[in-house]
Amino acid sequence: MIDTMFIGLSLSSILLLVALGLAITYGAMGVINMAHGEMVMLGAYTAVLSRIWLDANIVMAIPIAFVVTAIVGLVIERVIVRRLYGRLLDTLLATWGVAILIQQAIRLEFGLSFFGIHVEGLGPGLQNVPVPAALQGTFHLAGVEINTYRAFIIVVTAALAAVTWLLLQRTSIGMQVRAIIRNPKMAAACGVDVARVNALTFAFGSGLAGIAGVMMSGFKTVFPDMGTPMVVDGFLVVVVGGVGSLLGSVLSAGLLGEINSVVAALKNDTIARAVIFGVVILIIVVKPKGLFSFRGR
Amino acid sequence: MSFNRRDFLKTAAITSAAIASPSVIRQAFAADPIKVGALYSQTGGLSIVEKLLASAVQMAVSEINAAGGVLGRKVEVIVEDGASDPKTFNEKASKLVIQDRVATVFGCHTSASRKAVLPIFERRNAMLVYQTHYEGFECSRNVVYSGAVPNQQLGKYIPWIAKTLGKKKFFIVGSDYVYPREMAKVSKKLIEAAGAQWTGDEYLELGHSEWASMVKKIKDSGADVVLSNVVGDSIIAFYREFKNQGLSQATIPICATVTSEIEIAAMGPEYAAGSYTSFPYFMSIDTPANKKFIDDFRKFTKDPKAVTYHSLEAAYFQVFLWKQAIEKSGQVTADGIRDGIRGQTYDAPGGKVKIDADNLHCWLTPRVGQWQPDGQSKVVDAWPEPIKPLAYSAYGETESDLFCTAKGLETAKLK
Numbered sequence: 001m002i003d004t005m006f007i008g009l010s011l012s013s014i015l016l017l018v019a020l021g022l023a024i025t026y027g028a029m030g031v032i033n034m035a036h037g038e039m040v041m042l043g044a045y046t047a048v049l050s051r052i053w054l055d056a057n058i059v060m061a062i063p064i065a066f067v068v069t070a071i072v073g074l075v076i077e078r079v080i081v082r083r084l085y086g087r088l089l090d091t092l093l094a095t096w097g098v099a100i101l102i103q104q105a106i107r108l109e110f111g112l113s114f115f116g117i118h119v120e121g122l123g124p125g126l127q128n129v130p131v132p133a134a135l136q137g138t139f140h141l142a143g144v145e146i147n148t149y150r151a152f153i154i155v156v157t158a159a160l161a162a163v164t165w166l167l168l169q170r171t172s173i174g175m176q177v178r179a180i181i182r183n184p185k186m187a188a189a190c191g192v193d194v195a196r197v198n199a200l201t202f203a204f205g206s207g208l209a210g211i212a213g214v215m216m217s218g219f220k221t222v223f224p225d226m227g228t229p230m231v232v233d234g235f236l237v238v239v240v241g242g243v244g245s246l247l248g249s250v251l252s253a254g255l256l257g258e259i260n261s262v263v264a265a266l267k268n269d270t271i272a273r274a275v276i277f278g279v280v281i282l283i284i285v286v287k288p289k290g291l292f293s294f295r296g297r
Numbered sequence: 298m299s300f301n302r303r304d305f306l307k308t309a310a311i312t313s314a315a316i317a318s319p320s321v322i323r324q325a326f327a328a329d330p331i332k333v334g335a336l337y338s339q340t341g342g343l344s345i346v347e348k349l350l351a352s353a354v355q356m357a358v359s360e361i362n363a364a365g366g367v368l369g370r371k372v373e374v375i376v377e378d379g380a381s382d383p384k385t386f387n388e389k390a391s392k393l394v395i396q397d398r399v400a401t402v403f404g405c406h407t408s409a410s411r412k413a414v415l416p417i418f419e420r421r422n423a424m425l426v427y428q429t430h431y432e433g434f435e436c437s438r439n440v441v442y443s444g445a446v447p448n449q450q451l452g453k454y455i456p457w458i459a460k461t462l463g464k465k466k467f468f469i470v471g472s473d474y475v476y477p478r479e480m481a482k483v484s485k486k487l488i489e490a491a492g493a494q495w496t497g498d499e500y501l502e503l504g505h506s507e508w509a510s511m512v513k514k515i516k517d518s519g520a521d522v523v524l525s526n527v528v529g530d531s532i533i534a535f536y537r538e539f540k541n542q543g544l545s546q547a548t549i550p551i552c553a554t555v556t557s558e559i560e561i562a563a564m565g566p567e568y569a570a571g572s573y574t575s576f577p578y579f580m581s582i583d584t585p586a587n588k589k590f591i592d593d594f595r596k597f598t599k600d601p602k603a604v605t606y607h608s609l610e611a612a613y614f615q616v617f618l619w620k621q622a623i624e625k626s627g628q629v630t631a632d633g634i635r636d637g638i639r640g641q642t643y644d645a646p647g648g649k650v651k652i653d654a655d656n657l658h659c660w661l662t663p664r665v666g667q668w669q670p671d672g673q674s675k676v677v678d679a680w681p682e683p684i685k686p687l688a689y690s691a692y693g694e695t696e697s698d699l700f701c702t703a704k705g706l707e708t709a710k711l712k
Binding site: 010116118124125131147148149219222223226268269270 | 344345348499502507513514533534543562563564599
């Protein structure tokens with residue numbers, strides 16, 4: 001039973017890791033960012049390339065990936081998303097287009113493959129990110145055998161969630177972000193530079209996705225399509241948790257992860273997946289704004 | 298720019314002469330080339346694997362052309378893109394067969410794409426030459442199958458696991474679609490016949506990469522060996538999770554039917570070291586013919602690290618079998634190829650192969666490879682000779698009781 005709960009916790013942490021960035025971009029800015037999965041993918045490729053070019057291991061790749069994907073996110077916000085605020089469906093289509101562009105850029109090695117140049121670590125194939133021996137295998141804690149890499153993911157996710165919470169609750173820019181979540185126009189009227197704060201928020205959300213990508217690269221497959229299924233799970237978590245609520249995302253990730261693990265242990269993963277979707281539909285029907293949402297005024 | 302009537306006539310005359318002349322020259326010096334299709338995904342998710350298969354076919358064709366062609370005629374490959382989508386495969390197959398009028402198409406990789414193009418080949422009487430190991434349960438007069446069927450991958454493998462490795466409790470795991478499910482059907486018969494038992498038969502969605510619950514189930518099941526029919530990128534997450542949950546290939550080895558050199562390289566060889574795969578061909582087969590094949594393929598694709606694997610080898614040698622079939626029958630038609638290819642043998646990079654006279658599948662040598670820490674396999678067991686392909690072994694087909702013969706499928710026996 002403890003094993004099952006641990007697996008559930010691990011699934012939750014992975015869901016939250018991907019959803020954390022989305023909770024911010026979707027929650028704070030009202031942008032349905034379909035390119036979020038591609039940010040995860042870029043993070044994973046950053047881990048691949050920093051191993052090849054800088055000989056950096058997976059832990060050292062975390063800050064590098066954060067910076068790289070945050071810059072990419074900033075560029076996307078400045079060039080595309082900025083023009084689409086308040087047009088929810090347009091952001092969906094535009095960022096979906098961006099997602100396809102990023103995928104193909106990786107697959108075609110930024111166009112270099114047309115000239116017969118091959119960049120190692122890019123291209124359509126599967127990539128390998130080695131994991132340090134210390135993070136492989138298991139360790140024992142209170143008589144339970146615990147998967148080291150999954151424990152590592154849980155720690156990183158908890159740290160990121162704590163940092164995000166501190167940024168939102170304890171800094172002045174976080175206060176501005178919260179003001180924008182409640183009411184962007186009113187925030188602007190009070191002197192908040194909405195455009196600048198939005199750009200930084202989007203960059204931060206993308207950076208978190210990049211870290212998620214590094215973590216995924218350690219036990220999932222790195223290839224250009226890897227981000228697509230993850231963004232679906234990410235949206236499930238955010239929608240169930242309540243748009244704009246960090247605590248909601250944490251709890252909904254915990255709920256969905258544990259349900260998945262328990263059902264998978266009792267029956268199998270396919271049914272667990274179906275049950276998850278059933279639960280999500282039920283929650284949206286009963287509480288359309290999610291479990292924890294701000295009451296709009 | 299003015300363009301009067303005289304200029305127009307002049308230009309037209311020159312152009313038509315230019316268009317006409319190459320065909321005149323060609324007719325004067327050599328017969329028309331034999332056109333064949335190569336229908337693989339050049340784009341989309343499956344293009345990673347299928348592009349390599351297309352390269353193998355093209356390499357074989359270029360070698361045949363360099364050696365004088367077939368019946369003195371050059372072979373010309375028309376490459377079409379199936380775009381990882383069965384519907385596109387169907388459209389492109391129609392284009393090749395109806396518009397380009399080719400008698401042979403080398404192509405398809407997934408069973409879904411093969412099933413999608415099959416009606417076109419049967420209705421128009423053209424030949425599809427298909428290289429991938431698949432689940433069997435097919436008996437078409439219009440397909441030559443050069444890859445393995447379940448009895449060639451499992452028939453010697455499971456008794457070997459039970460006897461040589463001494464394993465008695467199998468856990469069968471696969472991706473959720475037709476191939477792993479048919480493989481599991483054959484496996485269960487063989488496991489019971491070998492005096493062992495199976496403790497689990499579980500599936501995970503295709504492309505799923507969250508293995509925590511499944512690996513825990515394997516751990517709790519008390520199984521002493523895992524039979525894996527998992528395909529694609531799920532394989533990597535599976536082997537990694539297996540090690541990360543503290544399971545060891547030394548005590549509970551994963552015995553796979555699909556895991557090839559490509560996936561091993563992507564997961565990191567340390568995760569797979571000690572596990573097994575059953576294939577008729579491995580890159581590590583230590584013969585001059587195979588070394589030459591690997592070198593040639595690396596030169597042909599300009600990729601010094603390119604890996605070769607079972608389907609790739611089959612994609613290559615099937616072109617030579619096709620050539621011999623035409624040379625035997627003297628006809629470049631579907632009927633000529635079908636008659637000519639029955640019983641045709643060839644010395645492939647991995648050893649001798651032969652097209653079965655009854656069911657147009659390929660006689661292949663079952664081999665078991667154990668993955669080493671360097672990402673290559675060591676062939677730890679090989680059958681002394683190629684064995685007969687039986688596409689219906691899951692339904693009771695045996696060598697003395699054939700379901701699929703040159704006359705077609707005896708449907709009464711399937712009951």
